[in-house]
Amino acid sequence: MNSPTTTPTRPLNTTSQVTFRTPEVTDGGALWMLARGAGELDVNTSYAYLLWARDFASTSIIAESGGLAAGFVSGYLRPEQPQTLMIWQVAVDQGFRGQGIALRMLHELTDRVTGATVLETTITDDNAASIGLFSRFAESRSAEIDRRDLFGKGHFPDAHDAERLYRIAPLR
Ligand SMILES: CC(C)(COP(=O)(O)OP(=O)(O)OC[C@H]1O[C@@H](n2cnc3c(N)ncnc32)[C@H](O)[C@@H]1OP(=O)(O)O)[C@@H](O)C(=O)NCCC(=O)NCCS
Structure with missing residues (x-):
């Protein structure tokens, strides 16, 4: 029986064209499923993803391939620094990774x-895929990465690892 914390297995997909669009409320469930299946992410409530798809759609994106949600990025503009795009979560379905x-x-x-x-994001020191992804992103935009401590283990009420801030600029 499938564990309730795993997404349905999808076939490896290397041929379908990938398209990108702004998420809608009706995508909220798919975002939650992707986050749940990603493995490394903090999984928030399904409600949080619906809310995100409504209120932060313009700073988020969903990738589709062959009618399937292949991945998403959720982000927001920081209220106090609206020129800073904070990336909250990035997830790509296991069957679509490495493309x-x-x-x-x-x-x-x-x-x-x-x-x-x-662009800002936070990454735990053990997430090599995420560190690799944002390093590649910065490199391909000829941007610098400034790394600094943000949320230490002591800030978290549970056993969460420290999250280091990655600040990437200039974006253009
Ligand atoms: C991290 C994640 C989003 C990458 O998705 P992906 O579509 O497979 O990544 P890409 O194919 O676009 O890779 C782009 C670059 O990221 C880096 N990268 C991707 N996966 C990597 C891995 N497992 N280890 C190290 N670097 C990796 C590489 O530099 C890669 O460029 P390259 O292939 O030219 O070397 C995906 O592995 C995932 O969903 N992981 C679980 C959730 C997570 O950790 N999200 C990030 C934190 S919010």
Whole structure:
């Protein structure tokens, strides 16, 4: 029996064209499923993803292939620094990894959010895929990465690892 915390297995997909678009409320469930199946992410409530798809759609993006949700990036403009695009989560379905989809989503989203000059995200030191992804993104935009401590283990009420801030600029 499938564990309730795993997404349905999808076939490896290397042929279908990938398209990118702004998420809608009806995509909220798919975002939650992708986050749940990603393995490394903090999985928030399904409600949070519906809310995100409604209120932060213009700073988020979904990738589709063959009618399936292949991945998403969720982000927001920081209220106190609206030129900073904060990336909250990036997930690509296991069957679609290694095809450049995450990198393309970051570029697509950055190109769409034209007012952003800085991109931020936080990464735990053990997430090699995420560190690799954002390093490749910065490199391909000829941007610098400034790394600094943000949320230490002591900030978290549970056993969460420290999250280091990655600040990537200039974006264009
Ligand atoms: C991280 C993740 C989004 C990458 O998705 P992806 O579509 O497979 O990534 P891409 O194919 O676009 O890879 C782009 C670059 O990221 C880096 N990268 C991707 N996966 C990597 C891995 N497992 N280890 C190290 N670097 C990796 C590489 O530099 C890669 O460029 P290259 O192939 O030219 O070397 C995906 O593995 C995932 O969903 N992981 C679980 C959730 C997560 O950790 N999200 C990030 C934190 S919010």
